[in-house]
Amino acid sequence: MVGAGGAVSLPTFVSDAPFAVGETVTLGEDAAHHLRVRRLDTGMRVGLLDGTGSRGAGVLTLLAKRHAAVHVDAVELVAPPSPVHLLLPVADKDRMLWLAEKATELELTTWRPVLFRRSKHVTPRGEGPTFHQRVRGRIAAALEQSGGAWAPTMYPEAALGAALAAAPVGVRFLLDGDGVPLRDHLAGVSASVRSVVRDRALTDGPAAPAVTVALGPEGGIEPSEREELVAAGFVPVSLGRRILRFETAGLAALATVRVALGDALGDGSPPIAP
DSSP states (O other): OBOTTSOBOOOEEEOSSOOOTTOEEEEOHHHHHHHHHTTOOTTOEEEEEOSBSEEEEEEEEEEOSSOEEEEEEEEEEEOOOOOEEEEEEOOBHHHHHHHHHHHHHTTOSEEEEEEOGGGGGOSSBOOSHHHHHHHHHHHHHHHHHHTOSBOOEEOOOEEHHHHHHHSOSEEEEEEEEEEEEHHHHHHHHHHHHHHHHHHHHHHOOOOOOEEEEEOOOTTOOOHHHHHHHHHTTOEEEEOOSSOOOHHHHHHHHHHHHHHHHTOGGGTTOOEEOO
């Protein structure tokens, strides 16, 4: 595996439990299977992630059919990226899974599916505990592939009102074909976030303000839903002239916001000394 800087990186796996130097971490059946597929064996070094800011490495000490064990000898803590949250529609399963994978690579902070009125007409749609486990697995795989230290926090699907009540305070955008271009809003947001991040680094001040992006299902949101979002402080913005599928729109918006904030793919988030 080759990292972003061109250096060869370790095969990396997500641990369900936190880890520290000197501890032995147990990896589950999926990781054990992937270790065997990649022809890794005991004595080899592997990387570890916990999805909450810890990036580690250690030596594979056991490889069984249903589990594996790694003795941890190095850990670094990685500062979280500026918070970017997503309100996405409950929609087609495969498209939601694709969006979860790509959003993880772009360091999405939270994943919150919304049951819009048009969501009920989609089949097969992504909802329920079994589907949530599939999303969790796709997120873990994307984290391992990208080497990111932070996985998005997952929330179960909710009605629009409940999702709006739980949305963090901060900058709020609604993707809407009739809105003004997203780029017109991001210059001021970028300057504000950069200032807060700089002040926090110097004075341990407050965290950067959150950016939340909401997008509706195929066919769009109902007028009353749009009114509810706007009343909650969501500014209608567009991504251009084309009508995009929800997963394309979500990814494009996330990438645009990340670049504007200056920390796409974690480039602006230096490690914290362990």
